Amino acid sequence: MTSRHEIGVEIAVIGGGLVGAAVAYGLIKKGLSVVLLDEGDTAIRASRGNFGLVCAAGKGDKLEDYAPWALQGVHVWAEFARNLIAETGIDLELEQNGxxxxxxxxxxxxxxxxxxxxxxxxxxxxxxxxxxxxxxxxxxxxxxxxxxxxxxxIDGAANPLKLLRALHAAISATEGALRREARAERIERTSGGYRITTPAGMVTSEKVVLAAGLGNLGLAKWLGIALPIKPMRGQILVTERYESILKAPSEHVRQTMDGTFLLGGSWEDVGYDTSTTFEVTRDIAAQAVSYFPFLEKVRLMRTWSALRILAPDNAPIYDEIAPGAFLVTCHSGVSLAAIHAGKVASWIADGALPDEAAAFALSRFEPGLKEREIAYG
Ligand SMILES: Cc1cc2nc3c(=O)[nH]c(=O)nc-3n(C[C@H](O)[C@H](O)[C@H](O)COP(=O)(O)OP(=O)(O)OC[C@H]3O[C@@H](n4cnc5c(N)ncnc54)[C@H](O)[C@@H]3O)c2cc1C
Known part of the structure; x- marks a missing residue:
């Protein structure tokens, strides 16, 4: 670290949601000097509005290589959770009962x-x-x-808010590693790596990881890359607490450890609109009641919406988009948190993506994307 307003690290990770925090946590565990830059609480964040499933079922429908990857990700979750809980004392409420x-x-x-x-x-x-x-x-x-x-x-669920809190707590154990209110406003290549401008000062790093969810759309432009990701809204309903009855989660209904039911699963292509709507709330509730008629008598407490970060094939993107600049983005940041902290962090630490990552490269959407300079108005 060089000064209060300028710091120098081996790796700067941009984006403190579940994806960036998992990668930063994994890199710190490997002994690297890391700073995690986060925009702060006003940001659009899928990590604070999701359903919390840790699941492999059905993943890979549009990109089959994603199926074994998602399965690996779910396999390594329990050990990841044990370590994170031991370090932070925060219970992630992981249940893998199917x-x-x-x-x-x-x-x-x-x-x-x-x-x-x-x-x-x-x-x-x-x-x-x-x-x-x-x-x-x-x-x-x-x-x-x-x-x-x-x-x-093998599937299950965890508490995504506690997961995020635990990752932030573990990262914060290294002084200065988590910088909030530190929106990356500009990324420039330098002879030694990258220079990132934030309101909290300048950061220089040998490598940079773009892990800012939808914020990656703007960040990648600094490196001349157009990303094929877009927002996809999901609305979720939460009920009052109820006796513990459901022993396993499903895509549309799950009971949390404190007894509330989460009902969810809309997929709405409405851009950056994060409002909730009567029609979708009604449809989600009706579907849940059609599966579990007793829910009709359980009171709804609140609703929210959040934006998925979606690639055209719903699968993750892992790529080195410029020398030493890695892109990590996905729709299933809870399910993949453990493998992001493990294998993906190792790839970035080693500075090279192995063959296993090739299926998740940007070139699957448009060969040559990386090589081409993309002009923006
Ligand atoms: C309704 C819904 C249900 C879901 N259900 C599940 C599920 O059951 N299981 C599952 O695995 N996944 C689920 N997901 C997906 C999961 O929530 C996301 O994959 C995950 O949260 C993505 O995390 P992220 O860190 O990439 O993005 P985000 O959570 O959006 O975080 C991005 C972060 O980057 C920061 N940022 C942005 N721009 C900048 C910048 N320029 N500089 C610095 N920081 C920046 C923001 O402050 C933010 O903290 C669901 C998503 C939704 C919307």
Whole structure:
């Protein structure tokens, strides 16, 4: 560190959401000097508004290499959680008792089974197909009108707010490593690496990691790159507390450890609009009640919306977009937190992306994207 207004580190990670914080945490564990720069609480943040699933089921539908990657990510979660809890004393509320995907009708069930079979050939992810009577053993109160569900034993959920808090706490144990109110306003290449301008001062680093969620769209332009990611709104409903009844989460309904039900899952292509709407709230509630009729009598407490960071194939992007400048972005920042802190941090520390990362490169969208200078008005 050079001065109060200018610091020098080996690696600057931009973006203190779940993705940047997981990568920064992993890099610090490897003994590197790291600063994590975050815009602060006014930012658009998926990390504070998500459903908290830790799951592999169904991932890779549009990019099959994502299926084994997501499975690895879920496999390493429990050990990652144990270490983070031991370091910070913050319980991440991880439960890996399996996860469900409900299918309302026979056609949806058949399509889902076909997809899961295809992905199993790629990743080996085991799953069961359950009828309502079997589902009810783990999920009492499930409607007998549900056609069936896919059940993956390895899946589960965690508390994403506690995960973010724990990562920030672990990073903050290294003095000066977490800088809030430090929006990266400009990134320049220098002879030794990068210079990043923030309102809190200048940061120079040998490497830089762009992990700022939708903020990456603006940051990548400094390096001449246009990213194919976009916001996708999701609304979530939370109910009052209820006796503990659901033993495993599903894509649309899960019960948290404190007893509330989270109902969710809208996918809305509405740009940066983060409002909640009556129509979507109504539809989410109706779908949840169709799966669990008893929810009709459970009071709704509040709703919120957040923006997913979505690539065209819903899969992560890992790439070195300029020498020593790494891009890390994904839609499933909870599920992939452990592997981001592990393997992805190791790749960045080593300074080279291995063959395993090739499937997640930007060039899968538009070959030559990296080589081309992109002009902006
Ligand atoms: C409704 C919904 C449900 C979801 N459910 C799940 C789920 O069940 N399981 C799962 O795994 N994932 C889920 N996700 C996805 C998950 O929330 C995201 O993948 C994850 O939060 C992305 O984290 P991020 O750090 O990339 O982005 P964000 O959380 O958006 O954080 C970006 C950070 O970058 C900072 N930033 C931006 N620009 C700059 C800049 N110029 N300089 C410095 N800092 C900057 C911001 O301050 C912010 O802190 C869900 C998302 C939504 C919206």
């Amino acid at each position: 996860g469900f995907v409900f299918c309302a009708g026979p056609l949806a069930l058949k399509e889902r089974i076909d997809m899961m079979e295809r992905l199993k050939r790629k990743s080996g992810l085991d799953f069961d197909v359950m009828e309502p009577a079997e589902i009810a053993r783990l999920m009492p109160g499930v409607s007998s009108n549900v056609a069936g569900a896919i059940f993956c034993e």
